[in-house]
Amino acid sequence: MTTSPPATVSAPQAGVGLRVVERRIPPSRGLISAHNRAGRRFAAVDLNRWLRLQRQVFKADKVDVLADGESIGILEELLPSAAALDLRLSLRTDATGPAAHLRTLAAAGLFDVFLCPSDHDLNRLEPWLSACRDLDLPVRVQLQAPFPRNANIASTAEFLARHGVVRVDLVLADAFSGGPTASADHFDSIATMQSLAAELEAKGVEANLIDIPFCLLDTPSWPRAQGSRQRAMDHAHYLADAHRLAVRLYERGPIVAAMILRILLSNATLRRQPMDNVLLPGLIHGGYLYLFARIYRRLTLHLRVLRGAPAPKTPAAHDVVPRDPSFRAATSSSPECEACALKRICDRDTPALRRQLPHAALRALPGEHVVSPLHFAARQPKYYDPLDSARLEIEEQRTDLAAEALAVITNRPPDLVVDPQDYRVEDTHFDRMESGLKWWSVS
Numbered sequence: 548m549t550t551s552p553p554a555t556v557s558a559p560q561a562g563v564g565l566r567v568v569e570r571r572i573p574p575s576r577g578l579i580s581a582h583n584r585a586g587r588r589f590a591a592v593d594l595n596r597w598l599r600l601q602r603q604v605f606k607a608d609k610v611d612v613l614a615d616g617e618s619i620g621i622l623e624e625l626l627p628s629a630a631a632l633d634l635r636l637s638l639r640t641d642a643t644g645p646a647a648h649l650r651t652l653a654a655a656g657l658f659d660v661f662l663c664p665s666d667h668d669l670n671r672l673e674p675w676l677s678a679c680r681d682l683d684l685p686v687r688v689q690l691q692a693p694f695p696r697n698a699n700i701a702s703t704a705e706f707l708a709r710h711g712v713v714r715v716d717l718v719l720a721d722a723f724s725g726g727p728t729a730s731a732d733h734f735d736s737i738a739t740m741q742s743l744a745a746e747l748e749a750k751g752v753e754a755n756l757i758d759i760p761f762c763l764l765d766t767p768s769w770p771r772a773q774g775s776r777q778r779a780m781d782h783a784h785y786l787a788d789a790h791r792l793a794v795r796l797y798e799r800g801p802i803v804a805a806m807i808l809r810i811l812l813s814n815a816t817l818r819r820q821p822m823d824n825v826l827l828p829g830l831i832h833g834g835y836l837y838l839f840a841r842i843y844r845r846l847t848l849h850l851r852v853l854r855g856a857p858a859p860k861t862p863a864a865h866d867v868v869p870r871d872p873s874f875r876a877a878t879s880s881s882p883e884c885e886a887c888a889l890k891r892i893c894d895r896d897t898p899a900l901r902r903q904l905p906h907a908a909l910r911a912l913p914g915e916h917v918v919s920p921l922h923f924a925a926r927q928p929k930y931y932d933p934l935d936s937a938r939l940e941i942e943e944q945r946t947d948l949a950a951e952a953l954a955v956i957t958n959r960p961p962d963l964v965v966d967p968q969d970y971r972v973e974d975t976h977f978d979r980m981e982s983g984l985k986w987w988s989v990s
Contacts, residue, residue, distance in 0.1 A: 564713065565751055565928035570946070571921060572782045572938050577607030577789040578639070580723070580797050581614040581621045588618055589801050595628045596808045602632045604815045605789045608934055611639040611661055613723060613793070619648045626655045635934065637661055641724070642671055646678040659685040659932065665724050667695060669706055676710035685932060689716040690743075691724055692736040692903070700739065704746035713930045714783060715747050716773075718757040719903045722794045741768045753783070753930040758899060761889045762910045769923040774894040776920035782935045795831050803830055886911040892920045955989055963988035 579597045582588045589597075594612075601607040610629070612622055622638060629636045635658040638649075642662050649660070660679050662672060667690065679686045688707060707715060717740040741764060744754035748771070755773045756764065764772055778784040785793075792811075796804045807830050810823040829838040884895040889912050894900075896909055931939060965986040 564930050565753060566931060567926060567928050568931075568939065569925050570942065571780050571925075572935065572942055573780060574778070574782055574784050574786050575606070575608045575934070575938065576637075576785050577601035577605055577610040578785050578793040579610060579612055580793055581612060581618040583799060583801070583804070584723075584797055585800075587801055588621070589796075589804055591621065591624050593801070593805045593808055594621065594625055596805075596812055598625065598629055598632060598634060600792075600808060600812055600815070601789060602634050604811065605786050607634070607786055607789060609635040609637060609658055610789075611637045611785070613639045613797075615641050616644040619644060619652075622648070622652050622657065623655060626652070626657070630656060639663060641665055642675050646675045649675075649678045649682060649684070653682040653684055657684065659687065661687045661689070663689040663691075663721060663724060665691060667698070667703075669703065673710075676707075676712070680711050686710070686712050687714045687716070688712050689718060689721065691721055692717075692719045692740065694736040694739040694743075696735065698739055698743075700742050700746055704743060704750055704752070707747065708750040708752050712752055713932075714753040714755070715744075716755045716757050717744055719759065720899055723797060737763055741765055744768065744771050748928065753928065755783070758894065758897065760895060760900065760907075760909055761893050762883075762887065762912055763904075763907060770925075770927040772923070774892070774920075776892055776894070777924050780920055781924070781929075782931070782938070783929060799830075806830055881909065883909050883911045888912050888914040888916050891916065891918050892922060956987060959989055961987040961989050 579594060579601065580589070581594065598610060601610050612625060614621060619638065619640060622636060626636055635656070637658045637660065638652065639661040640663070642664050649657075660675070662675055664672060672688070676686060678684075719736075737759060740756055740759075744756055745767070747754040754771055756768060756771045757773050758775075759772060760774075761769055761772055773781065773784070775787075779787060796807065799807070807827065810820075810827050810830075813820060813823060814827075828841070881896060884890055884893075887893070887895075887910075896907075900907065965988070970986075
């Protein structure tokens with residue numbers, strides 16, 4: 548096995564709309580939910596606040612609306628509000644309801660559809676895929692483990708490609724799905740997921756393996772592995788803050804969700820309420836128990852017997868680079884992971900992985916340490932929708948302009964040079980520096 552850098556690939560790959568681009572663009576897709584896990588719907592006014600939060604705070608330019616069953620109809624009310632915010636809305640659904648709303652939503656400006664079934668009944672997906680194909684709506688699909696032991700990989704890949712699916716995410720678990728819990732079939736499903744991903748990619752469909760450590764995958768599947776670090780630099784996924792908020796609110800009732808949304812919108816303005824900062828952590832992290840714990844900690848902080856004295860640091864401890872506390876809490880520090888060459892680009896043994904694969908034996912991969920999250924993913928063919936294609940083009944233009952400007956100021960002599968002694972800044976209260984800013988004028 549080798550961890551050497553991949554070769555640069557710039558030519559388009561075979562397939563419908565797939566391209567290999569070395570310079571990636573970050574995500575710009577947000578996520579909201581029309582209801583919580585218990586099926587209680589959020590009010591339309593709160594969903595509009597949520598959309599405004601996505602656009603003005605998270606800077607999303609497209610948003611998935613998670614809606615199952617009859618709640619899909621709420622998109623008819625949200626689409627005009629989203630258009631006023633210059634947002635494009637997509638439907639994320641488990642496909643349990645009828646696809647009757649699609650024609651009306653497509654006419655109102657629906658951007659695309661994301662189907663996330665909790666099982667592998669392709670017959671249930673067929674009406675949705677056919678309707679999207681007839682309405683010229685791009686379709687993304689998420690398939691969740693465990694996969695059947697006798698799954699027909701070639702037939703599944705051919706079915707999805709024939710119906711025009713542009714991207715397939717293969718996941719062990721989904722925060723919004725009521726899929727099956729951990730079983731031995733989950734570990735067996737990893738081989739099936741790798742084979743299905745390779746088959747889909749060969750048919751021109753982007754395929755991603757979500758939240759699976761590199762050591763559980765075969766080397767040819769590494770470019771398709773998508774952990775949190777890869778998703779943060781990949782246009783195809785959600786904005787991290789938007790996804791975290793959606794996961795939190797999916798577990799809250801409509802009243803609590805409404806308070807959280809109002810507080811977050813208020814915090815994004817110049818007028819902030821001190822009480823909001825007191826209530827927000829409790830509303831997000833678990834209500835009364837969290838608030839009581841915070842109050843208890845604050846009232847007993849002065850008691851030395853409860854607080855404890857900080858341990859003295861040795862000189863060697865000051866040279867250790869501290870790790871992000873949230874990352875430390877969410878990952879394993881096992882000797883195998885610490886010795887792995889890919890530990891900086893892998894999520895390692897996360898709680899979600901331990902729930903789905905409690906007996907998975909992680910191992911250390913040898914080789915030189917890899918630091919770039921896109922070290923392997925850079926060679927993966929990706930689907931770019933119209934919005935992402937426009938962003939990619941703008942980014943390429945900026946790169947070309949920066950290179951041209953650098954060539955101009957490097958290779959051409961300036962027409963005018965203004966030294967620090969030749970100019971001054973008005974209404975300042977500091978002395979002029981001899982080695983201050985020097986200006987070059989090139990026309």
